Amino acid sequence: MADLSTNFAGIRCPNPFWLASGPPTNSGEQVMRAFDAGWGGAVWKTIGEPIVNTSSRYASVDWNGHRMMGFSNIELISDRPIETNLREIAEVKKRYPKHAVIASLMVESKREAWHEIVKRAEDAGSDGLELNFGCPHGMSERGMGSAVGQVPDYTCMITEWAKEAARTPVLVKLTPNVTDIRVVARAAKRGGADGLSAINTINSITGIDLDTFTPRPNVGGLSAHGGYCGPAVKPIALHLVQQIAADAEVGIPISGIGGVATWREAAEFMLLGCTSVQVCTAAMHYGYRIVEDMIDGLSNWMDEKEFATVEDFRGLTLAKITEWKNLDLNYRILARINREKCIGCDLCYIACWDGAHQCIHLDGHAKPAEVEAASRARIAVTPIAKLDAPGETSGGTPTARVPRVDEAECVGCNLCWLVCPVPGCITMERVDTELPRESWEERTAAGGR
Amino acid sequence: MNATALPIPENLERFPELHRALDAQAAIAEANRCLFCFDAPCTAACPTHIEVPRFIKKIATGNLRGAAKTILDANVLGLSCSRVCPVDVLCEGTCVMSRYNKKPVEIGRLQRYAMDHYYAGGARISEARARGSGRVACIGGGPASLACAAELRRNGYAVTVFDNRPLPGGLNTYGVAEYKLRPSDSLREIEMIRGMGVEFRQAAVGAEISLEEMEREFDFIFAGVGLGAIERLGIPGEDLGGVIDALRFIARYKTSGDLAVGRRVIVIGGGNTAIDAANAARRLGAEEVHVFYRRGELEMPAFDSEYDHSKVEGVRFHWLAQPVEIVGRDGRAVAVKFAMTRLGEPDATGRRWPEAIAGSEFEQPCEMVIPALGQSRVTEILRSRGIELKGGLIVVERASGRTSNPKYYAGGDCVNGGREVVDAVADGKRAARAIIASMKPEAMRG
Numbered sequence: 096m097a098d099l100s101t102n103f104a105g106i107r108c109p110n111p112f113w114l115a116s117g118p119p120t121n122s123g124e125q126v127m128r129a130f131d132a133g134w135g136g137a138v139w140k141t142i143g144e145p146i147v148n149t150s151s152r153y154a155s156v157d158w159n160g161h162r163m164m165g166f167s168n169i170e171l172i173s174d175r176p177i178e179t180n181l182r183e184i185a186e187v188k189k190r191y192p193k194h195a196v197i198a199s200l201m202v203e204s205k206r207e208a209w210h211e212i213v214k215r216a217e218d219a220g221s222d223g224l225e226l227n228f229g230c231p232h233g234m235s236e237r238g239m240g241s242a243v244g245q246v247p248d249y250t251c252m253i254t255e256w257a258k259e260a261a262r263t264p265v266l267v268k269l270t271p272n273v274t275d276i277r278v279v280a281r282a283a284k285r286g287g288a289d290g291l292s293a294i295n296t297i298n299s300i301t302g303i304d305l306d307t308f309t310p311r312p313n314v315g316g317l318s319a320h321g322g323y324c325g326p327a328v329k330p331i332a333l334h335l336v337q338q339i340a341a342d343a344e345v346g347i348p349i350s351g352i353g354g355v356a357t358w359r360e361a362a363e364f365m366l367l368g369c370t371s372v373q374v375c376t377a378a379m380h381y382g383y384r385i386v387e388d389m390i391d392g393l394s395n396w397m398d399e400k401e402f403a404t405v406e407d408f409r410g411l412t413l414a415k416i417t418e419w420k421n422l423d424l425n426y427r428i429l430a431r432i433n434r435e436k437c438i439g440c441d442l443c444y445i446a447c448w449d450g451a452h453q454c455i456h457l458d459g460h461a462k463p464a465e466v467e468a469a470s471r472a473r474i475a476v477t478p479i480a481k482l483d484a485p486g487e488t489s490g491g492t493p494t495a496r497v498p499r500v501d502e503a504e505c506v507g508c509n510l511c512w513l514v515c516p517v518p519g520c521i522t523m524e525r526v527d528t529e530l531p532r533e534s535w536e537e538r539t540a541a542g543g544r
Numbered sequence: 545m546n547a548t549a550l551p552i553p554e555n556l557e558r559f560p561e562l563h564r565a566l567d568a569q570a571a572i573a574e575a576n577r578c579l580f581c582f583d584a585p586c587t588a589a590c591p592t593h594i595e596v597p598r599f600i601k602k603i604a605t606g607n608l609r610g611a612a613k614t615i616l617d618a619n620v621l622g623l624s625c626s627r628v629c630p631v632d633v634l635c636e637g638t639c640v641m642s643r644y645n646k647k648p649v650e651i652g653r654l655q656r657y658a659m660d661h662y663y664a665g666g667a668r669i670s671e672a673r674a675r676g677s678g679r680v681a682c683i684g685g686g687p688a689s690l691a692c693a694a695e696l697r698r699n700g701y702a703v704t705v706f707d708n709r710p711l712p713g714g715l716n717t718y719g720v721a722e723y724k725l726r727p728s729d730s731l732r733e734i735e736m737i738r739g740m741g742v743e744f745r746q747a748a749v750g751a752e753i754s755l756e757e758m759e760r761e762f763d764f765i766f767a768g769v770g771l772g773a774i775e776r777l778g779i780p781g782e783d784l785g786g787v788i789d790a791l792r793f794i795a796r797y798k799t800s801g802d803l804a805v806g807r808r809v810i811v812i813g814g815g816n817t818a819i820d821a822a823n824a825a826r827r828l829g830a831e832e833v834h835v836f837y838r839r840g841e842l843e844m845p846a847f848d849s850e851y852d853h854s855k856v857e858g859v860r861f862h863w864l865a866q867p868v869e870i871v872g873r874d875g876r877a878v879a880v881k882f883a884m885t886r887l888g889e890p891d892a893t894g895r896r897w898p899e900a901i902a903g904s905e906f907e908q909p910c911e912m913v914i915p916a917l918g919q920s921r922v923t924e925i926l927r928s929r930g931i932e933l934k935g936g937l938i939v940v941e942r943a944s945g946r947t948s949n950p951k952y953y954a955g956g957d958c959v960n961g962g963r964e965v966v967d968a969v970a971d972g973k974r975a976a977r978a979i980i981a982s983m984k985p986e987a988m989r990g
Contacts, residue, residue: 159576159604160569160572160573160575160576160604436644438640438641438643438644439581439585439640439643440579440581440582440640441581441582441583442579442580442581442582444582445582457583463582463583466582466583467583470583470587470588470593471587471588471593473588474591474942474943474970474974475588475589475590475591475593475970476591476960476963476967476970477591477629477630477633477634477963477964477966477967478633479845479963491643492640492643496583496585516579516644517644
């Protein structure tokens with residue numbers, strides 16, 4: 096079995112799966128149950144001067160009958176006294192010495208306040224600190240959270256203050272609500288950060304109730320923008336993580352956050368260079384138990400790929416992301432439809448006609464409207480079993496419904512392959528253009544376009 | 545008969561619905577399974593060409609009013625069809641899902657979901673699309689006539705439906721098994737169509753009003769007269785007490801609560817009506833229900849789904865046996881004498897004809913006998929108006945429903961010999977469109 100043990104800037108834990116700072120890490124009792132379930136670490140719900148929350152606080156985007164594809168919250172940091180949180184951290188650390196407890200911190204932007212909270216958190220036994228410069232709602236109106244993380248100078252300054260007092264590794268949690276996340280990441284590095292957590296939630300208005308015209312979550316008829324997370328944000332998070340992971344000036348460990356729900360997303364974040372990943376929405380949706388398959392799945396995948404440790408694959412994909420100008424313009428693929436597997440939904444046909452390049456055809460018809468008109472004009476009757484000859488209802492896909500790709504016209508865009516509901520039915524296949532590799536940069540340098 | 549007395553209360557208990565309605569969450573989940581095929585096979589397979597993926601997507605988006613309108617635009621009897629259609633040989637039978645080992649989308653139940661919502665919300669109808677001038681009579685109040693009438697009325701034409709029974713709806717009201725469609729649901733559809741402005745008149749055409757009179761009063765006449773009574777067996781004992789044909793049996797249990805079936809019931813025939821009657825006899829308390837069919841299991845014309853359901857109901861099937869006599873005592877049937885058969889060579893219709901085997905007779909005791917052979921023809925009256933008939937069925941041009949007399953159109957069972965509600969609706973709709981085209985040819989050409 097693969098070795099999942101993780102060392103994040105000196106913070107050691109049995110696996111790279113951490114619970115992100117949030118409701119699942121609100122109390123010692125919860126964190127201990129999470130460790131029992133298998134989580135390798137927990138970033139404590141942000142500790143600071145206790146706040147008062149609203150009711151309600153969460154909203155979600157459901158998609159095609161699936162709940163919580165996207166999730167948003169307007170909850171603030173911990174509403175419990177600082178001393179309670181610290182006492183419970185001490186208790187957790189005493190009982191779970193091998194698991195990582197990272198204290199997420201947020202206090203007003205004063206040097207003394209930061210010195211004090213850092214010392215107290217470390218005295219309680221935290222293995223590391225995460226500076227919450229990312230929370231985009233509520234706290235930012237009070238000059239904290241993303242109000243800090245959106246200004247590189249503040250990020251650098253407060254990181255420095257924390258580092259002045261800290262003996263354990265300091266992580267800075269970055270907000271995605273900036274134009275260029277690398278600028279803030281570099282500022283954190285300049286301030287002395289030992290690691291980064293990315294990303295915090297994305298500014299969002301989740302949706303609007305079409306009966307009351309009130310946005311969600313509804314707080315007495317009003318709402319405020321929230322922080323968006325969950326499966327929907329993963330591609331954005333991966334991109335931002337890649338931006339900082341590939342940046343030569345940053346160069347410190349990253350804890351990846353944003354839409355991690357299974358071992359698959361975890362592997363993706365780690366392939367882009369993350370040392371650990373953090374999970375919140377999925378644990379809120381299904382409970383701590385999801386970590387079992389995260390551990391099991393990642394371990395099995397690593398065995399299959401012959402990776403002995405997480406360091407063996409961490410960052411492997413970074414070299415495969417480049418700028419557009421470096422892509423090979425002579426690389427050609429085109430769509431092939433496997434007639435045996437085609438179920439005749441003809442989604443590829445209409446997608447190509449309306450959304451792409453009009454190079455998938457149904458034989459005998461020139462345009463989509465003609466296909467439909469022919470079907471509508473046909474007289475259909477209920478087949479009476481055993482009296483009528485068997486019609487198209489039996490057997491495989493009627494030949495007339497299997498589309499054909501005009502290979503000379505196909506641009507290899509992937510759209511048909513993406514819409515096809517049947518695995519392996521449409522394949523994108525390499526065509527040898529017999530031309531050497533040539534990027535746009537090379538071509539324009541040579542005088543082409 | 546008082547329409548508000550239906551369904552009779554006992555039937556609600558004895559005939560719980562065969563397919564339960566979907567709740568809102570299940571409907572959305574099911575709707576989201578639909579792939580939204582282009583030129584969807586389900587739409588092509590539906591005789592009325594309901595735009596199935598379109599209405600299903602509307603359910604998924606919460607646009608239930610739009611979903612109902614999409615269904616009703618294609619099929620004004622969307623409610624009854626959602627309950628009675630043999631979906632596994634129609635829309636659901638062609639669902640592409642089954643080609644990759646997934647359950648077909650439950651189109652019938654989704655349609656019912658949209659229809660139930662529509663009727664629960666008061667069945668709001670839209671105004672006629674156009675003002676046509678012309679008067680059309682529809683003879684018969686069954687699905688074909690109702691569809692024809694609704695389509696004409698939507699286009700602004702004046703339509704009167706003539707039916708000789710106390711309640712319109714034809715087999716939808718009187719002949720469909722109670723666990724599939726309640727008479728009250730059929731009547732809701734009639735009320736909706738009446739609300740569109742279609743006039744309903746109870747009158748026996750030929751007796752109370754002649755075809756000549758109708759021709760003077762109306763520009764076109766649509767014959768949706770259906771079929772007649774169940775054919776007689778032509779064997780001794782047919783008029784004994786305890787012998788009741790399947791359609792009369794079904795109409796009787798649906799509209800009155802006084803039908804006693806006895807302990808043992810014999811049903812004779814192998815079609816869907818035979819099965820409906822057999823299932824009903826079980827639900828009405830018969831301990832043993834035996835269906836006898838003169839051909840084999842493979843030749844039985846009933847849908848597989850009906851046959852499967854019937855076996856679950858506890859009905860017993862007997863093959864290759866044809867009745868030779870109903871045995872009576874004191875004026876009541878006490879047994880049926882059958883002869884075993886063997887199947888000969890295929891005849892002109894391609895079906896193998898059963899031949900009785902000499903000396904194979906046996907008696908099956910019973911308290912009730914329900915013959916369920918094919919239905920007789922009631923089209924003879926039309927011959928006098930120069931309408932061509934063949935084998936008692938009206939000969940029409942397939943695409944328009946036009947008969948050999950250009951003033952007459954026809955559709956439904958009296959043309960196709962007895963198929964499904966949805967086939968009758970499709971016939972009626974096509975005829976209406978052809979009638980409209982002939983009344984204003986210029987408009988239809990554009």
